[in-house]
Every structure is written in structure tokens, then in C-alpha cells.
């Protein structure tokens with residue numbers, strides 16, 4: 001399992017991450033980010049891609 | 064950024080050869096956008112707050128930091144750094160980005176003048192943005208306007224001076240641009256449009272700027288944000304086109320003057336002029352944050368697999384944060400000759416579509432993220 005943390009002080013809810021890892025990130029009805037704090041190892045590549053495209057660099061994988 | 068992303072992509076796509084990244088800044092790769100926004104607004108500007116995370120996949124990359132590449136010999140596959148070291152390559156990735164344009168004035172004093180591209184620039188500027196400081200921002204593009212907003216938030220007295228009619232006109236179109244100006248003014252930022260600075264006033268340090276209408280504007284801190292120039296001088300003397308950035312083909316290979324392509328010289332990021340079939344065949348430089356990563360992915364794959372494959376056609380995207388206004392856009396808005404409001408209202412959250420003739424070339428919004436994100440599919444192949 002990988003553990004994911006988004007710094008909600010940094011996140012501006014742009015939703016770029018949603019396109020890279022839709023199983024982990026989504027924008028809710030109010031256009032706010034919601035995400036899963038843990039994901040299968042198979043999502044690692046997608047989560048890393050989400051980290052790369054996040055304009056605020058707000059996404060972190062916690063060891 | 065492009066250098067780091069290229070190294071990461073090479074490893075991701077299975078390239079096992081040696082990788083060396085050469086950069087003239089002493090800092091490990093970091094994220095530039097916060098330099099005009101939250102990082103500049105913070106108490107201290109530090110590398111830690113903007114550094115890109117380092118991946119284990121790139122642990123064996125050789126970093127040569129603090130050294131400038133001074134020349135390249137594309138016929139013999141070498142580049143030379145400022146300390147005389149010669150590096151041989153099998154593939155060269157050009158990702159040297161841009162630097163801010165500088166104006167030279169009759170009274171060309173330096174103290175109190177700033178630009179903003181690097182972490183060192185932001186560190187130097189941060190200490191000067193004290194409450195009450197009289198700040199003049201020259202240029203009303205994104206970086207100028209973001210920096211103006213940040214300086215205002217820090218309690219400075221801020222005036223933007225720029226030659227255009229409205230700030231950010233080219234990328235945003237008249238309506239949205241005017242609204243942004245209104246929102247800035249509501250926060251106390253002043254705009255002197257259709258004006259330029261003709262000289263600086265002061266002896267050791269700047270204390271005013273002289274405008275082209277003959278008036279003087281008091282000024283403790285001058286921030287010059289009048290556009291950028293590609294860092295391509297080190298490529299001079301080779302059979303390439305660097306008239307305005309490195310001209311590349313639709314596979315991001317550098318083109319020769321006769322229209323052929325170098326098989327092992329690639330362009331990544333702000334420095335590249337490339338065609339994008341989503342829009343047309345015209346090569347353009349695109350100064351958006353997602354472009355270096357998109358280029359790097361494409362080039363990394365092409366080098367690792369030995370095949371470029373389909374033409375490079377990234378969907379440009381940008382965002383901008385100014386006060387509590389968060390703009391998100393997809394496409395190349397600057398190509399548009401008209402724009403229209405399609406959702407929301409201009410004084411609140413809203414979405415605009417941008418057209419060149421009847422071709423949709425972009426969409427931008429304040430808020431309404433899901434709607435703006437939805438426009439991506441219009442540009443997918």
C-alpha cells in the first residue's frame with residue numbers, strides 16, 4: 001500500500017491530479033479535492049504522475 | 064525543471080545509459096511558480112519550500128550544478144562548461160529555459176531593481192517588500208501581475224506601469240483582462256497603462272522612475288517583468304535556428320537551417336519553439352508550466368525506445384493566482400481573436416471560451432474548475 005498526503009494549505013483544487021490518478025483523486029460537487037489516503041501499490045506510477053502535474057506541488061507520498 | 068523531468072522520463076521509459084544534468088544554478092531543481100506567489104509572500108524564501116522531490120529512479124543521475132554550458136559542438140557531440148570541461152553525449156536535451164529581458168536606462172543604476180526568475184531573485188526581492196515600500200512593477204503580464212498582487216498583500220504601495228491598454232490582454236482577452244484589473248484595483252493596486260519608464264531617478268539607489276509622459280513616480284523597489292529571452296547563446300555556431308528559441312520539428316528534434324532535423328538533439332520546455340498540430344503548423348514558444356514535463360515525457364520515450372512515434376501535441380495549460388482569484392486555462396488563448404462568456408458571471412466565478420475564427424483554441428475560468436477541466440477533451444486527439 002502507498003500512503004498519500006495532500007497539503008490542503010497548498011492545494012488550490014485545480015484538479016490536474018484527477019486526470020493522472022482518477023482512482024485516487026477527484027473533485028467533488030463543490031469543486032473541492034477529495035482523495036484516498038491509501039492506494040494499492042499498482043497506483044504508484046499514477047500517483048507519481050499526479051505529483052508531477054500538481055501546480056502547487058501539494059501531493060506527497062508518505063513512507 | 065525540464066532537465067529533471069527529462070532524466071526522470073528517460074529512466075521511466077527504460078533508458079539505462081548514463082545521464083548528466085548540467086545547470087548553472089547552484090540549487091537542485093525547484094518549482095518556479097511560487098516565486099511570484101506564496102513563496103514570495105512568506106516570511107522566508109527557502110529552497111526547501113520549492114524543491115522538487117527527488118526520486119530513487121534518478122539517484123544515479125550525475126548533477127553538474129553551478130556550471131554554465133558555454134558552447135556546444137553538435138557535429139562532434141560535445142558541450143563545454145565554463146570551467147573548460149568537455150562532455151560527450153549520444154543525445155543532447157536542450158532545456159535551458161528563459162531569462163527576463165532587461166532594459167538599459169540612461170541613468171542605469173542597479174540598487175533597488177529586481178527581476179524574478181530564479182530562487183536567488185526571489186530571495187533578493189523578498190526582503191525589500193516591506194510594508195509601505197513604494198513598489199513599481201514594470202510590465203503587466205502574468206508574472207508582473209502576480210508579483211504586484213503579492214507585494215500588495217505584503218502591505219506595499221504598488222503601481223503597475225505597462226505599455227498595453229489592459230493587463231494580461233494577450234493571454235486573457237479584453238473582457239477577462241479588464242475584470243482582473245478591476246479586482247486588482249479593488250485591492251489597492253494602481254495601474255498606469257499606456258506608459259513606460261524612460262529613466263531611473265536616484266544616485267546610489269533608485270528613488271523614483273521617470274515616465275514617458277514626463278512625470279515622475281516615487282519608487283523604492285522596481286520590479287522589471289517585461290518578458291523573457293531564450294537562453295540559447297551557448298548553441299551559437301551550429302546548424303540550427305535560434306532566432307527565437309530553439310526551433311524544433313513536431314518530434315521535438317532541433318531543426319537545421321535547411322529544414323532537416325538533428326537525430327540526437329532535442330528541445331524541452333520554455334526554450335523550444337515547436338509546432339502543435341492541435342492548432343496548426345506554426346512553431347511557437349509556450350511558456351507554461353506543463354510544457355517542460357510534456358516535452359520531457361515525449362523526448363524521454365523517444366530516446367529510450369529509439370522511436371519518436373506520433374507528433375508531439377501537448378494540451379497547453381496554465382494557472383495563475385492573484386489575490387483570491389485563481390485562473391485556470393487550457394489551450395493557446397493568445398491565438399484567439401474573440402472570446403465569449405459561457406458560464407457564470409464576470410464579477411464572480413466564470414468560464415470563457417476563446418476562438419480563432421470559429422475554431423475553439425482555448426478556455427479559461429475563474430473558479431468552476433470542473434467546467435474548465437472539461438475542456439481538455441476538446442483538444443485530445
Ligand SMILES: Cc1cc2nc3c(=O)[nH]c(=O)nc-3n(C[C@H](O)[C@H](O)[C@H](O)COP(=O)(O)OP(=O)(O)OC[C@H]3O[C@@H](n4cnc5c(N)ncnc54)[C@H](O)[C@@H]3O)c2cc1C
Pocket residue numbers: 064065066085086087088095096097098099130131132133158159160161179180181206294297331332333334350351352353355380381382383384
Ligand atoms: C516567477 C514565475 C512564475 C511562474 N508562474 C507560472 C504559473 O503560475 N503558471 C504557469 O503555467 N507557468 C508559470 N511560470 C512558468 C514556468 O515556471 C516555466 O514555464 C518553467 O519553469 C519552464 O521550465 P524550463 O525547464 O523550460 O526552464 P527553467 O525552469 O528556466 O530551467 C532552465 C534552467 O537552465 C539554466 N540554464 C540556462 N542557460 C544555461 C547554460 N548555458 N548552462 C547551464 N544551465 C543553463 C537556467 O539557469 C535554469 O536553471 C512561472 C515562471 C516564473 C519565473
Ligand code: SF4
Pocket residue numbers: 006010011012013014015016017018025033053054055056057058059
Ligand atoms: S493537482 Fe494539486 S492543487 Fe490541483 S487539486 Fe490536485 S492536489 Fe490540489
